[in-house]
Amino acid sequence: MGSIIAVISGKGGVGKTTTTANVGLGIAINNKRCVVVDFDIGQRNLDMILGLENRVVFDIVQVMDGEANVKQALIKSKFDANLFFLAASQTKDKSVLDSDKIQKLVTDLAEDFDYVILDAPAGIESGYEHTIEFADSAIIVVNPEVSSIRDADRAIGILDSKSQKVKEGKEVIKYLVINRIDPKMVQSGEMLTSEDILEILSIPLIGKVPEDRGIIDASNQGKPIILDKNSPAGQAYKRIATRICGEMVAMEDVETIQTGLMSKIKGMFK
Amino acid sequence: MQTKQSSVKVCETTITDEDEFISFFDTNYNLFKDYLIVINGDISEKIESYLNEKKLSFLQNVTLPKGKGRKPVEQELENERAKYLNAQKQLEAELLKSTTPEPVQQRDLKVLDSLVRSGQELNIDGDLLLLNRVNSGATIIIDGNLIITQVVDGSIRCNGNFMMLKASPKANIIFHGVEVDNSFLKDRLNRVELKNNEIVITPVLKEQNWGA
Numbered sequence: 193m194g195s196i197i198a199v200i201s202g203k204g205g206v207g208k209t210t211t212t213a214n215v216g217l218g219i220a221i222n223n224k225r226c227v228v229v230d231f232d233i234g235q236r237n238l239d240m241i242l243g244l245e246n247r248v249v250f251d252i253v254q255v256m257d258g259e260a261n262v263k264q265a266l267i268k269s270k271f272d273a274n275l276f277f278l279a280a281s282q283t284k285d286k287s288v289l290d291s292d293k294i295q296k297l298v299t300d301l302a303e304d305f306d307y308v309i310l311d312a313p314a315g316i317e318s319g320y321e322h323t324i325e326f327a328d329s330a331i332i333v334v335n336p337e338v339s340s341i342r343d344a345d346r347a348i349g350i351l352d353s354k355s356q357k358v359k360e361g362k363e364v365i366k367y368l369v370i371n372r373i374d375p376k377m378v379q380s381g382e383m384l385t386s387e388d389i390l391e392i393l394s395i396p397l398i399g400k401v402p403e404d405r406g407i408i409d410a411s412n413q414g415k416p417i418i419l420d421k422n423s424p425a426g427q428a429y430k431r432i433a434t435r436i437c438g439e440m441v442a443m444e445d446v447e448t449i450q451t452g453l454m455s456k457i458k459g460m461f462k
Numbered sequence: 463m464q465t466k467q468s469s470v471k472v473c474e475t476t477i478t479d480e481d482e483f484i485s486f487f488d489t490n491y492n493l494f495k496d497y498l499i500v501i502n503g504d505i506s507e508k509i510e511s512y513l514n515e516k517k518l519s520f521l522q523n524v525t526l527p528k529g530k531g532r533k534p535v536e537q538e539l540e541n542e543r544a545k546y547l548n549a550q551k552q553l554e555a556e557l558l559k560s561t562t563p564e565p566v567q568q569r570d571l572k573v574l575d576s577l578v579r580s581g582q583e584l585n586i587d588g589d590l591l592l593l594n595r596v597n598s599g600a601t602i603i604i605d606g607n608l609i610i611t612q613v614v615d616g617s618i619r620c621n622g623n624f625m626m627l628k629a630s631p632k633a634n635i636i637f638h639g640v641e642v643d644n645s646f647l648k649d650r651l652n653r654v655e656l657k658n659n660e661i662v663i664t665p666v667l668k669e670q671n672w673g674a
Binding site (some may be wrong): 229316342343345349350391392 | 577633
């Protein structure tokens with residue numbers, strides 16, 4: 193039985209879908225069978241980031257309604273044979289989701305795959321609650337700014353009260369990803385530090401991802417940034433994926449400015 | 463207003479025999495001519511004309527105020543004052559009773575060690591000891607006393623005898639319906655209590671090391 197992981201954030205635009213795509217691909221690269229499922233019914237994006245826009249035939253709602261079986265709807269990634277994708281419906285809205293059908297779908301997927309990653313919609317409405325309902329663990333994606341932290345805090349609160357595992361008296365495992373860290377802004381004190389964020393949310397950190405201009409281009413191209421060996425964000429996602437697979441990888445410092453001639457010279461005199 | 467005080471000598475009498483009365487005043491006229499004659503009972507026309515003729519001033523059927531010595535007057539005044547002060551004291555005591563309820567020392571203490579997250583609202587009847595943070599967007603509403611050992615970023619509504627907490631500038635702390643200025647609560651634990659209808663904030667000077 194595979195692990196069901198929900199990727200949540202509360203606030204929109206913090207990088208949930210990017211994290212889902214990259215971490216999913218990273219897990220596949222680690223030779224684990226992984227499926228990423230877009231739960232953002234009505235506003236799907238994950239297909240584009242994975243470069244599978246034109247391959248979607250059946251979506252999650254059709255599978256749950258029995259119009260297609262799971263095998264037909266799963267799309268194999270171009271980048272790794274271990275990664276599969278299940279698209280959200282673009283025409284329906286969140287109200288079509290139903291707990292029993294979701295449970296059947298995700299447990300069926302967990303039989304076949306090592307990791308089932310669910311990309312939650314932004315917000316804390318029914319779509320979000322359905323995504324977390326049957327998750328074993330959750331990746332919480334935040335940006336180092338107050339509104340993202342507060343929304344994530346709220347989302348964690350709901351996760352801790354509404355998920356099936358909690359109702360059974362167990363705990364949902366939580367991992368924190370701090371995304372879009374701008375080292376310059378952290379240094380100047382404009383951004384919250386990781387220590388502050390960890391103190392507020394008090395969940396274990398699984399990775400820090402620096403801001404990377406390459407991500408927008410990667411999304412436009414449909415080629416996840418993790419495939420770019422020179423991208424600091426891509427490398428950060430790779431480390432996160434490896435940690436999820438159970439391997440210990442040291443935390444890289446992404447908060448201090450490491451490149452640039454001046455800082456290198458300064459470094460020599462330290 | 464202008465007043466004039468004067469002492470008047472009074473001769474008070476009741477007429478039984480008119481002739482005796484007239485002859486008495488005839489013989490003692492020099493003595494009584496400046497007296498005020500007060501007659502209890504009826505006066506006949508004969509007596510009235512006699513008195514008028516003699517130009518004696520008289521009054522009929524009046525109760526005269528009996529003057530008192532200085533000492534009894536002072537004593538009376540003193541008693542009045544003591545009575546008034548007593549009444550005032552009683553009134554104040556009653557007023558104080560009605561505004562400050564009997565202090566409740568401790569009631570149903572709950573101990574919690576969970577993070578209070580955004581969107582969570584704790585409604586506590588009794589006292590609470592919270593060993594974790596109150597995050598921005600979270601609310602604690604409590605009737606009793608409150609101690610929070612970690613930073614408060616959220617909202618607190620406390621109606622207890624006291625609360626002890628450390629709040630960030632983001633927090634919203636209301637104690638007995640009055641908003642407490644956060645700048646008094648930062649950096650260290652502070653004791654906030656109600657004393658004589660005033661909110662008193664005392665910093666707990668040493669940083670507490672809560673069994674860590």
